Amino acid sequence: MTTSVSDANLPALADKARIPSYARSKMEAGIVHFGVGNFHRAHMAVYLDDLFNLGLGHDWAIVGAGVREADKAMRSALGAQDYHTTIVAQEADETEVRITGSMIDFIDPARPDLVVARLSDPKIRIASLTVTEGGYHIDPATGKFNAQDPAILADLADFEHPRTIFGMMLKALQARRSAGHPPFTVLSCDNITGNGHITHNALTGFAGLIDPEFGAWVSEALSCPNTMVDRITPVTSDRERERLRREFGIEDRMPIFCEGFRQWVVEDRFTDGRPPLEKVGVTFVEDVAPYELMKIRILNGGHAAICYPAALLDMEFIHDGMLDPQIARYFDKLQESEIIPLVPPVPDVDLSAYKRRIVERFGNAKIGDTNRRVCFDGSNRQPQYVLPTVLDSLRQGKPVTGLALISAFWCRYCAGTTESGAAIAANDPAWERMNLTALAARQDPAAFLAMSDIFGEIGTHPAYIEAFGNALRSIWSRGTRETLRRYIDGEAL
Numbered sequence: 001m002t003t004s005v006s007d008a009n010l011p012a013l014a015d016k017a018r019i020p021s022y023a024r025s026k027m028e029a030g031i032v033h034f035g036v037g038n039f040h041r042a043h044m045a046v047y048l049d050d051l052f053n054l055g056l057g058h059d060w061a062i063v064g065a066g067v068r069e070a071d072k073a074m075r076s077a078l079g080a081q082d083y084h085t086t087i088v089a090q091e092a093d094e095t096e097v098r099i100t101g102s103m104i105d106f107i108d109p110a111r112p113d114l115v116v117a118r119l120s121d122p123k124i125r126i127a128s129l130t131v132t133e134g135g136y137h138i139d140p141a142t143g144k145f146n147a148q149d150p151a152i153l154a155d156l157a158d159f160e161h162p163r164t165i166f167g168m169m170l171k172a173l174q175a176r177r178s179a180g181h182p183p184f185t186v187l188s189c190d191n192i193t194g195n196g197h198i199t200h201n202a203l204t205g206f207a208g209l210i211d212p213e214f215g216a217w218v219s220e221a222l223s224c225p226n227t228m229v230d231r232i233t234p235v236t237s238d239r240e241r242e243r244l245r246r247e248f249g250i251e252d253r254m255p256i257f258c259e260g261f262r263q264w265v266v267e268d269r270f271t272d273g274r275p276p277l278e279k280v281g282v283t284f285v286e287d288v289a290p291y292e293l294m295k296i297r298i299l300n301g302g303h304a305a306i307c308y309p310a311a312l313l314d315m316e317f318i319h320d321g322m323l324d325p326q327i328a329r330y331f332d333k334l335q336e337s338e339i340i341p342l343v344p345p346v347p348d349v350d351l352s353a354y355k356r357r358i359v360e361r362f363g364n365a366k367i368g369d370t371n372r373r374v375c376f377d378g379s380n381r382q383p384q385y386v387l388p389t390v391l392d393s394l395r396q397g398k399p400v401t402g403l404a405l406i407s408a409f410w411c412r413y414c415a416g417t418t419e420s421g422a423a424i425a426a427n428d429p430a431w432e433r434m435n436l437t438a439l440a441a442r443q444d445p446a447a448f449l450a451m452s453d454i455f456g457e458i459g460t461h462p463a464y465i466e467a468f469g470n471a472l473r474s475i476w477s478r479g480t481r482e483t484l485r486r487y488i489d490g491e492a493l
Contacts, residue, residue, distance in 0.1 A: 001249060002245050002249050002251045003016065003249060003250060003251065004081065004252075005082075005084045005085075005086055005099060005250060005251065005252045006081050006082050006084070007024065007082040007084075010084075010099070013099060016097065016248055016249050016250055017086060017097040017098055017099050017248065017250060018096070018097065018098040018099070019098075019099050019101075020052065020053065020099065020100070020101035021053045022052045022053060022055070022058065022101070024061075024082075024101050024104060026058065027052070027058050027059075027104050028058065028059040028061060028123065029061045029062070029063045029105065029118075029123065029124065030057075030059050030060035030061060030123060030125050030126065030275070031048075031060055031061070031062045031063065031124065031125075031126045031127070031128055032062075032063045032064075032065050032107075032115070032118055032124050032126075032127050032128070032184075033062050033063070033064055033065065033103075033127075033128045033129065033130075034065050034066055034067075034127070034128070034129040034130075034131055034165050035066060035071075035129050035130040035131040035132075035135070036064040036065075036066060036071065036074050036075075036078070036103070036106065037070075037130060038233045038234070038235065038236060038254075038256050038258075039130055039189075039229075039231065039233045040130045040189065041085045041087070041100070041103075041254075041256055042087055042231055042233045042256045042258045042262075043229055043231045043233070043262060043264065044062075044128065044229075044264075045062060045085065045100050045102045046087060046098075046100055046102075046262065047262075047264060047277055047280050047281070047282055048061075048062065048102040048275065048277075049098075049100040049101060049102040050280035050281075051275055051276065051277060051279060051280050052101070052102060054279060054280070056275075056276055056279060057275040057276060057277075059123075060126075060275040061102060061103070061104045062102050062103040062104065063103070063104065063105045063106065063107060063118060063124075064078070064083070064103055064105065064106035064107065065106070065107045065109070065115050065118070065165075067109055067112070067163065067164065067165055068109070071109040072109050072110070074106075074254065075106040075107075075109065077253040077254045078103070078106060078253075078254060079106060080253060081252065081253060082101075083101070083103040083104060083105065083106060084099050084100065084101055084252075085099070085100050085103075085252070085254065085255070085256060086098070086099050086244060086250055086252040086255040086256070087099075087100060087255075087256050087258065088240075088243075088248070088255065088256065088257045088258070089258055089259065089260040090257060090258070090259065090260065090364070090366035091259065091260040091364065091366070092364060092366065094260065095366075096260065097248055097250070112161070112162060112163055112168055113161070115172075116162070116168050116171045116172050116175070117172075119168065119169060119171075119172030119173075119184065120172045120175040120176055120179075120181075122176065122179075125184050125185065125270075125271070125272040125273055125274075126184055126186075126187050126270070126274065127169055127185070127186050127187070128186075128187040128188070128189055129165065129186070129187070129188055129189065129190070129199075130189045130190055131165060131190060132190060132377065132380070133191070133192055133377065133380035133381055133384050134377060134380045134429060135165070135190075136190075136192070136198055136199065136202050137149045137151065137164070137166065137202055137206075138198060138202060139453060142456065144201065144205075145201050145202045145204075145205035145206065147205060147206075147209060151163070151164050152164065152166075152167075152206060152209075155167035156209055156210065159171065159210055166202055166203055167206070169186065169203065170203060170206060170207050170210065170214075170218070172184075173207075173218065173222070174214065177221075182221075182271055182272045183218075183221050183222050183223075183271050183272070184271065185223045185224070185225065185269075185270045185271045185272065185274070186199050186200075186203065186222065186223070186224045187224070187225060187227065187266075188224065188226075188227060189227055189229045190229075191229065191296060191300055191384070191385075192296075192384055193292060193293065193296055193384060193388060194289070194292070195226060195227060195292075196224040196225045196226035196227065196267060196288075197224070199224040200219075200222060200224040203218055203222060203224070204218050204222070207219075222271070223269045223270060223271045225266055225267035225268070225269045225270065225288075226266075226267045226288040226289065226292060227264065227265065227267065227288060227292075228263070228264070228265040228266075228288050228291040228292040228295050229263070229264055230261070230262065230263040230264070230295055230299065231258060231259060231261065231262040231263070232258060232259045232261070232361060232364075232367055232369055233256060233258040233259075234257065234258065234367060234368055234369040234370065234373060235370070235373050236254055236255060236256060236257070239368075240255055240256075240257050240368075241253070241255060243257070257366075257367065257368065258367065259364055259367050261357075261361060262281075263283075263295075264277075264281075264282045264283065265282075265284075265285060265288050265291040265292070266282060266283070266284050266285070266288065267284075267285065267286070267287070267288045268284040268285065290344055290345065290346040290347065291346055291349075293343055293344065294343050294349065294351065294354065296384065296385055297339055297342065297343050297385070297388075297389050298335065298339060298340065298343060298351070298354060298355055298358060299358050300381070300384070300385040301339055301385045301389060301406070302331060302334075302335060302339070302355075302362070303318070303362075303374045303385075304374070304378075304381065304385050304386050304406055304410070305330070305331055305334055305402075305406045305409075306318070306321040306322060306327050306330075306331055307321065307371045307374040307375045308371075308375060308406070308410050308412070308413045309321070309327060309330070309409050309480050310324070310327060310371050311371040311372065311413055311418065311424070312409065312412060312413060312418050312419050312475075312480045313418070313419060313480055313481070314418050314419070314420050314422060315371060316370060316371065316372075317365070317368060317369060317370055317371065318362055318369045318370065318371060318374060319362065319363050319364060319365045319367070319369070320371075321371065322359065322362035322363040323363050323365075326481065326484050326485065326488070327484065328359070329488050330402075330484045330487060330488055331359070332355075333402065333487070333488055334402040334403070334405075334406075335355050336352075336355075337399075337402065338389075338393065338398070338399065338400070338402045338403050339389055339403075340352065340355065341398070342389055342392050342393060342396075342398070372427060375410075375413060376427050377427075377429060378410045378413075378428055378434070379428050379429070379433075379434055379454055380429075382406075382407060382410060382454065383454055383455075383456075386403065386406050386407060387454075387455065387458055389403060390403045390404070390458055390464065391456075391458055394458065394461050394463060394464060399467075400463060400464055400467050401467050401471070401487065401493065402487060403467075404464060404467035404468040404470075404471050405471045405483070405487060405493075407448075407468060408445075408468055408471035408472040408474075408475055409471075409475065409480070411441055411445075411448045411472055412438070412472065412475045412476065412480075413427075413438075414428070414431075414434040414435055414437070414438035415435065415438040415439050415442065416435050416438075416439075419479060419480055437450075437451060441472060442476055445465075445468055445469035445472045445473065446469070448468075448472070449464075449465060449468060470492070470493040471483070471493050473493075474486065
C-alpha cells in the first residue's frame with residue numbers, strides 16, 4: 001500500500017521516511033527561489049530543511065518562482081502535495097529517504113506581477129536562483145551581460161511589466177528602494193565560475209539600461225555572493241516514481257533520487273541577514289574562488305570529459321563510462337596531467353584525493369545519472385567548465401591535447417549519431433546550429449572553432465586549432481576507442 005505525500009499524510013509517512021519535525025503552518029517566507037528544479041530541491045531546500053529541523057531559522061522558508069512552462073508543471077505537481085519533496089539519497093552501502101518541507105508556496109509563473117510584489121516585501125531577504133548557465137543573459141565567450149538579448153530588450157520596452165527573472169528582481173529593487181527597505185541578497189546556486197560576479201554584472205548592466213543612476217545604486221547596494229554548489233542530481237522520470245512506490249510505499253509526483261554527498265560553500269556577504277546554515281554543514285568563507293575553481297574544473301570538466309565518449313559508445317549512464325577501464329584511464333590521465341595542475345591550492349583539500357572521491361561518485365550505479373543529462377547544453381557548459389582551463393593552459397604554454405579531446409568528442413556528439421549509427425536526439429538549446437556546424441567540421445575542424453561566441457580567442461590559437469583538429473579527425477577516422485587508446489598511451493592523434 002502506498003501513501004501520498006501531503007501535510008495530512010505526514011504522520012502515516014513517518015515509518016517510511018524521515019519527515020519534518022517543525023510546524024510548517026508557523027513558517028514564514030524569507031527566500032524567493034527561481035528555478036525550482038531537482039538540484040534546488042536536493043540541495044538548498046535540504047540544507048534549509050535540516051536547519052528547520054533543528055528549530056532554527058523558521059523565518060527563512062522558501063517561496064518558489066519561475067518564468068518557464070516547466071515551472072508551471074512543477075508548481076502544479078508540488079502544489080498537489082503541499083510543496084513537499086521526497087529525497088532518496090543513495091550511496092553504495094546506504095540509502096536515506098526523507099521528505100522535506102522547506103518550501104511553503106510557489107507563485108503562479110503566469111503572474112510576474114505577484115513575483116514582483118513578493119520580492120518587494122521586506123520579509124524577503126534573499127532572492128536565489130538555479131536557472132542553468134544559459135539563464136544569465138551573458139555572452140558565453142566574454143562572460144559579459146548581453147544587452148541585446150531579445151528577452152532583455154522586451155523588458156526594456158515595457159519595464160512596468162517585466163517578464164525576465166532579472167527584470168522582476170530589478171522592478172522589486174526599485175520598489176524597495178523607494179520604500180526605504182534594504183535590497184535583498186541575490187544568491188546564485190548555479191555551476192558557473194564567479195556566479196555571484198556574473199549575477200551582479202548582469203543586474204547592474206540591466207539596471208543601467210533602465211536608468212544610469214539606478215544602475216549605480218544597484219552596483220553599490222546589491223550583494224551577490226559567490227557560491228560553490230555540489231550534489232549529483234539526475235532527472236526524475238517514471239522509473240523513479242515507480243521505484244519510490246515499489247520500494248518505499250510512497251507516492252510522490254516529483255521525487256528525487258540523488259547521491260548522498262552534498263557540499264555548499266558560500267561567500268559570507270549578505271545585505272539583510274542570512275539563515276545560520278553553518279549549523280548544518282554549509283561552509284561560509286571570505287573567498288569562494290578556490291573551491292569553485294576546483295569543483296568546476298575537476299568535477300564538471302570531468303563530467304564533460306567522460307559523458308561524450310561514453311554516449312558515442314551507446315552507454316546510457318555516467319557510471320557505465322566511469323566503470324569502463326579505458327574511459328577511466330583517460331579521465332585519470334587528463335585530470336592529473338592537464339586539469340589538476342591548473343587548479344590553485346584549496347584550503348585543507350588534497351586535490352588528488354578530491355579527484356578520487358569524484359571517481360567514486362561518478363561510479364555510483366545507484367544514482368542512475370544519464371550521459372544524456374550531462375551532455376545537455378554543451379554550447380553553454382563548455383565555455384564554463386572546459387574552455388577556461390584550455391585558455392589558462394595555452395597562456396602558460398602547457399599541452400592541451402586531452403582538453404581539446406573533450407571538445408572534439410562534444411563536436412562529434414553534436415553530429416547527431418553514435419558510433420553504431422543510432423540517432424542522438426536534439427540535446428542543446430542551439431542544437432540545429434551545433435548539428436550543422438559539427439557536420440561541417442568533419443571535413444573542416446576549424447568550422448567548429450569559428451563559433452567565436454563559444455570559443456572566443458581559443459578558436460584562433462594555433463596550438464589549439466592543431467590539437468582540436470587532430471583529435472576530431474582521429475575520432476572520425478579511427479573511432480572513439482582507438483582515439484582514447486592513443487591518448488592514454490601518449491601516441492600522436
